[in-house]
Amino acid sequence: MPGRWIHERKNDHYYLKSKMEGYRSRASYKLKQLDSKFGIFKGAHRVLDLGAAPGGWLQVAAEALDDGGLVIGVDLKEVFPLGMDNIETIVGDVTDPGVQAEVMERFDGKADVILSDMAPNVTGVWELDDLRQIHLARTALSIADRLLKEDGWMVVKVFQGPEHEAFIRDMRAMFEKVDIVKPKASRKGSAEVYLVAKNLMRDRVLPDEFGEMKPEEPRSEEEDEEGPLPGDQLPDYEEAPKENGLRKRVS
Numbered sequence: 737m738p739g740r741w742i743h744e745r746k747n748d749h750y751y752l753k754s755k756m757e758g759y760r761s762r763a764s765y766k767l768k769q770l771d772s773k774f775g776i777f778k779g780a781h782r783v784l785d786l787g788a789a790p791g792g793w794l795q796v797a798a799e800a801l802d803d804g805g806l807v808i809g810v811d812l813k814e815v816f817p818l819g820m821d822n823i824e825t826i827v828g829d830v831t832d833p834g835v836q837a838e839v840m841e842r843f844d845g846k847a848d849v850i851l852s853d854m855a856p857n858v859t860g861v862w863e864l865d866d867l868r869q870i871h872l873a874r875t876a877l878s879i880a881d882r883l884l885k886e887d888g889w890m891v892v893k894v895f896q897g898p899e900h901e902a903f904i905r906d907m908r909a910m911f912e913k914v915d916i917v918k919p920k921a922s923r924k925g926s927a928e929v930y931l932v933a934k935n936l937m938r939d940r941v942l943p944d945e946f947g948e949m950k951p952e953e954p955r956s957e958e959e960d961e962e963g964p965l966p967g968d969q970l971p972d973y974e975e976a977p978k979e980n981g982l983r984k985r986v987s
Contacts, residue, residue, distance in 0.1 A: 750921045754792070760818075763853060764792035765921035766930070767891075771800060773917070774932055776889045780848035784839065784883065785809040786830050786876050787854030791818050797851065798822050808842050810835065830854070831875050839879065846885040852876035852892040866897035873903055874943055877910060881942050890933045897927070906943035907931050 750762035759765075771777050777800035785793050788809025797807045798820045809815055809825045824842065828835035854876065856868035873892050880890050890911070894900045907914045911933035918929045 760790040761792040766919040767796045769919040781805045783807040783849040786852040789813040870899040910940045
């Protein structure tokens, strides 16, 4: 299985494209496709990237910003310098209140865009991994509640497991508009989708958290170029049609 996966990765269109065009990972093209569809970075000056290593989303965001813009990335792992003046990074756990406080201090005012490609290290127990993924997503949502402009954009990854429908409802209790998208650059067998949200509601309701449960080390999908990622072996879901606002599973 590992050898087959490595062979497939080496022949993957977006993997090869990222190497040719100088992006840190194939995940860069997911963000490019989302921006092309929604115009996430139009007029943006301040962007927060949660789960930023190795830096592919940082590159895409930094390239898209207007002059004088700033992208701040946060990850447990250090991001190797990207050679772009409008990028700053913080090494730390985004679930740590101290790290969140540092993020708030780094921004001059509110953020125009908040990105989260975070995923937990997997245990192989899908129900537990799903809870940990949603915990990270709700952490990002809590940060957005405090830091994002009312007319700002949020992009957050979730896996289509037992908890994702509840999280979609959480997002819709926070934002006026929420779309569910699987970019073409997502691996075909992955159960990941991205929630793309805009316009925080003034009467929004921040969801309850999972008590004291703390996930293991969070990572972004783009961080792991050495092996299968969370959700890679799970059933795929089609991008359309919707049923009650949710994607239908492909039979």
